Amino acid sequence: MIGVPMPNPRDSILSELNQKLEQYFSSGREVEEVAAGVSGEKDGAFGTSHSNKLRIERNKQAPRLKELAADGMTVIQAAKEMGMESKRARLIARENNIKFPGPA
16 A cells, blocks of 8 residues: 555565474474585586586596606696696596695
8 A cells, every 4th residue: 555664575584484484393393404515406407418528528538637647747747748728637636536746
């Protein structure tokens, strides 16, 4: 109506949330503690085929990068040897658990 103040939207949201909490706990349910770093269900739309193709290409380069790491090269030297940016080499190393000696 005109001239009647509108209710605060925050107050209505809080009252609705409190009602739902009361319903939840009154039905006999309990609070579940989720460990840190654990996420819920993975949404099927997350992760595309494009990102999967990129990951496959990086995995093809991983064995050569691992060899260079075993030879004692730093990540920067190995990236130059393979003709790629050091950022990409670091990503491949992180995804495939490759440890490089010296400064990263």
